[in-house]
Amino acid sequence: MYELLIRNATLIDPAQNIHARKDVAFTRKHVAAVKDTIAPSEAHEVIDGTGKLLTPGWIDLHVHVYEGVSHLGIPADPYCIARGVTTAVDAGSAGADTFAGLRKFIIELSQTRLFALLNISSQGMLAMEVGELDDIRWADTQKALKVIEANRDVILGVKVRLSRGAIVSEASGFRPLLLARDVAEAAQLPMMVHPQDAWTEHTDDIVNLLRPRDVMTHCFNDSVIGGILNPQGRVHESVLAAVARGVSFDVGHGKGSFMWRVAETALAQGFSPQTISSDLHYYNYKGPVYDLATTVSKFLHLGVSLDDAIAKVTSLPARFLVRDDLGTLRVGACGDAVLLDLQRGEFTFHDARDEVRVGAQKLEPVVVVKDGKVYVGERGDKKTSRAHT
Numbered sequence: 082m083y084e085l086l087i088r089n090a091t092l093i094d095p096a097q098n099i100h101a102r103k104d105v106a107f108t109r110k111h112v113a114a115v116k117d118t119i120a121p122s123e124a125h126e127v128i129d130g131t132g133k134l135l136t137p138g139w140i141d142l143h144v145h146v147y148e149g150v151s152h153l154g155i156p157a158d159p160y161c162i163a164r165g166v167t168t169a170v171d172a173g174s175a176g177a178d179t180f181a182g183l184r185k186f187i188i189e190l191s192q193t194r195l196f197a198l199l200n201i202s203s204q205g206m207l208a209m210e211v212g213e214l215d216d217i218r219w220a221d222t223q224k225a226l227k228v229i230e231a232n233r234d235v236i237l238g239v240k241v242r243l244s245r246g247a248i249v250s251e252a253s254g255f256r257p258l259l260l261a262r263d264v265a266e267a268a269q270l271p272m273m274v275h276p277q278d279a280w281t282e283h284t285d286d287i288v289n290l291l292r293p294r295d296v297m298t299h300c301f302n303d304s305v306i307g308g309i310l311n312p313q314g315r316v317h318e319s320v321l322a323a324v325a326r327g328v329s330f331d332v333g334h335g336k337g338s339f340m341w342r343v344a345e346t347a348l349a350q351g352f353s354p355q356t357i358s359s360d361l362h363y364y365n366y367k368g369p370v371y372d373l374a375t376t377v378s379k380f381l382h383l384g385v386s387l388d389d390a391i392a393k394v395t396s397l398p399a400r401f402l403v404r405d406d407l408g409t410l411r412v413g414a415c416g417d418a419v420l421l422d423l424q425r426g427e428f429t430f431h432d433a434r435d436e437v438r439v440g441a442q443k444l445e446p447v448v449v450v451k452d453g454k455v456y457v458g459e460r461g462d463k464k465t466s467r468a469h470t
């Protein structure tokens with residue numbers, strides 16, 4: 082007897098190359114069966130997915146959920162798992178001095194399966210007014226390594242932000258990237274780089290330092306320094322070379338990092354991000370980001386196929402996690418799934434500069450399953466109009 086069965090939905094599981102009507106059953110936290118037909122009598126709980134899409138639980142590689150400590154923090158569960166993201170990565174809200182709290186009070190108490198990237202600044206991202214690398218003494222590589230060693234089960238890599246002024250002082254310059262890379266190298270983990278407006282003159286300086294599995298997030302930001310487009314509007318050669326050697330480019334929509342014009346220009350040249358992430362945080366969860374489903378819907382509007390878009394929030398981020406039991410619904414994998422409505426109509430999508438496109442499709446999560454159980458917890462307030470933050 083299975084514990085849970087989802088019947089009659091169209092299963093999209095890019096890791097298994099499946100796009101077909103299937104029934105999926107769960108038992109003891111895992112996927113127990115994927116078949117053309119499973120009788121309802123074989124399960125204790127049955128959900129009818131007729132007319133819906135079923136995908137593995139989504140993975141968001143870039144969120145900020147250190148609520149109550151980081152100025153960016155929002156509660157994870159109403160905005161991650163309640164919206165189909167069963168696994169999320171907090172991208173540098175905590176550093177070596179603040180990580181213990183993220184682990185104890187957020188990671189261990191959330192229903193969303195959470196991992197973290199450790200900020201190279203040991204304070205993490207505490208305040209808007211004082212940048213985490215205003216003073217380079219915050220970048221303590223030995224401390225970072227020690228915290229990584231003690232928390233390898235949840236720390237997946239190192240995060241560094243390079244923006245001049247608000248985050249990195251002139252005196253710190255370009256050094257944070259080199260220090261983050263030293264730590265990542267010593268820990269044999271990847272790093273995620275937030276590159277825009279860095280203290281350098283060229284995107285090449287940043288991208289050429291990225292190693293296979295490193296991630297450049299905010300890839301559709303329109304900054305001249307750290308953006309993927311050169312002044313002629315072409316994707317930098319260094320970016321294409323980085324993709325070829327296994328560097329990932331990640332969306333990280335955020336409040337200031339997804340511009341329709343940049344995404345449209347890059348996609349028209351054949352450049353597509355490896356992963357779609359939200360960079361969901363306090364200043365964008367009421368718009369323009371809302372959630373990962375809205376972000377993915379924007380890529381459907383950009384012409385990314387449904388299967389590719391789902392891969393960019395399931396199988397591809399699972400590779401970054403080095404977890405072959407996440408981001409897929411193969412038998413034996415973690416029992417994480419999302420049942421989605423692919424709504425059709427006219428949907429207004431804002432980018433980070435308030436430019437609007439009207440899309441014809443929108444993905445809406447309707448049932449979320451984690452570890453083989455339907456999530457019934459709190460769902461965050463989802464406003465349809467754009468908030469002023």
Ligand SMILES: [Zn+2]
Pocket residue numbers: 143144145172335360
């Ligand atoms: Zn972020």
